[in-house]
Amino acid sequence: MLEANTPAPDFKLNSTPDQKLALSDLQGQKVILAFYPADWSPVCGDQMVLYNETSKLFSKHNAQVIGISVDSKWSHLAFSQDRNLHFPLLADFEPKGEVARQYGVYDEETGEAKRALFVIDEQGVIQWSYLSPAGINPGANGILDALEEMDKKTA
Amino acid sequence: MSNQLKPAVDGHDHSQGPRSAPLELVEYGDYQCSYCGEAYPEVKAARQALGDKLRFVFRNFPLTEAHPHAQQAALAAEAAARQGKFWEMHDALYEHQDQLDSAGLQQHAQQLELDMDQFQSDLKSSAVTEKVEADFESGVRSGVNGTPAFFVNGELYQGNWQDGELTRFLQSQLQ
Numbered sequence: 001m002l003e004a005n006t007p008a009p010d011f012k013l014n015s016t017p018d019q020k021l022a023l024s025d026l027q028g029q030k031v032i033l034a035f036y037p038a039d040w041s042p043v044c045g046d047q048m049v050l051y052n053e054t055s056k057l058f059s060k061h062n063a064q065v066i067g068i069s070v071d072s073k074w075s076h077l078a079f080s081q082d083r084n085l086h087f088p089l090l091a092d093f094e095p096k097g098e099v100a101r102q103y104g105v106y107d108e109e110t111g112e113a114k115r116a117l118f119v120i121d122e123q124g125v126i127q128w129s130y131l132s133p134a135g136i137n138p139g140a141n142g143i144l145d146a147l148e149e150m151d152k153k154t155a
Numbered sequence: 156m157s158n159q160l161k162p163a164v165d166g167h168d169h170s171q172g173p174r175s176a177p178l179e180l181v182e183y184g185d186y187q188c189s190y191c192g193e194a195y196p197e198v199k200a201a202r203q204a205l206g207d208k209l210r211f212v213f214r215n216f217p218l219t220e221a222h223p224h225a226q227q228a229a230l231a232a233e234a235a236a237r238q239g240k241f242w243e244m245h246d247a248l249y250e251h252q253d254q255l256d257s258a259g260l261q262q263h264a265q266q267l268e269l270d271m272d273q274f275q276s277d278l279k280s281s282a283v284t285e286k287v288e289a290d291f292e293s294g295v296r297s298g299v300n301g302t303p304a305f306f307v308n309g310e311l312y313q314g315n316w317q318d319g320e321l322t323r324f325l326q327s328q329l330q
Contacts, residue, residue, distance in 0.1 A: 002259075046301045054222045054295050082219045139300035 001104040004127055008120045009102040015088040016072040030063035031120040032143055035105050037056050037112040037134060039071045039079035047137045052085050054140040061147035066090060069113055119146045157313035158298035160193040164212050169241045178325055179214040181306040184296040185253055186248045187222035191251035194303040194316055195319060201322040208329060215290040216302050224255035229287045231260045234277035243267050
């Protein structure tokens with residue numbers, strides 16, 4: 001798993017059926033990259049629903065949250081509509097799990113991404129990362145603590 | 156990551172039971188969340204079983220995107236608090252989770268004999284909104300990841316709360 005002070009590998013993945021989003025598109029703001037195993041599984045639902053609510057707290061730190069799993073763009077579309085999500089879900093679908101592998105968080109046994117968080121700074125460098133047990137929703141407090149630390153350093 | 160209650164319970168919180176009680180139970184809840192509805196009688200049972208050994212505090216954690224009435228219901232409870240009837244409204248909301256639209260909230264307020272003009276203006280006031288937002292943010296900072304979430308003496312309770320488990324856990328903490 002990639003650690004702090006590592007440049008975040010760039011990627012370009014579908015965020016909707018007809019749009020792609022690259023990490024480099026988001027330079028100049030902080031990015032919270034939330035890898036999760038799958039759409040629709042009960043715990044992940046909670047985690048993405050929580051980030052939907054906390055994105056207003058993230059935006060106070062000029063940070064954008066992005067969910068990423070190996071699900072297809074069509075599954076993401078349906079999941080996003082069902083949960084009324086207001087942030088992008090990226091489809092790490094083809095080649096499957098390629099981005100999760102680059103970040104060192106692909107689970108070979110389940111064929112899904114592990115539940116891992118990365119906070120990336122305005123220059124595209126990872127400043128904080130955290131691996132959560134697959135069944136446990138890591139919440140948002142670790143992310144907010146990391147964002148606060150980063151703001152302190154630049155202040 | 157720490158899962159400690161932040162900030163600690165203070166004068167801004169709504170509480171039941173003595174301040175000096177050896178056990179302090181804090182719930183982060185959403186009035187439209189069905190699990191919170193199931194937790195409501197569990198908390199009542201715990202309060203009854205533990206009597207003055209337990210202080211109970213409720214903080215708002217409305218998941219507004221998932222539950223369209225959650226925010227208004229939280230505001231209604233806080234607006235009722237301004238007239239000294241937080242717990243009465245809290246109970247009414249959990250006892251009638253199918254009546255959380257604005258007509259339902261009005262009706263609860265009338266039944267509690269609130270000053271309706273005051274209630275309406277408090278519902279829209281920034282002080283009431285800020286209280287709900289501050290509760291939500293404190294929950295996030297404390298590691299709340301869904302509702303209901305319980306803290307016992309400041310520590311996130313990871314155990315089961317159904318079927319009397321919460322009461323049994325609290326009782327075990329007294330020994």
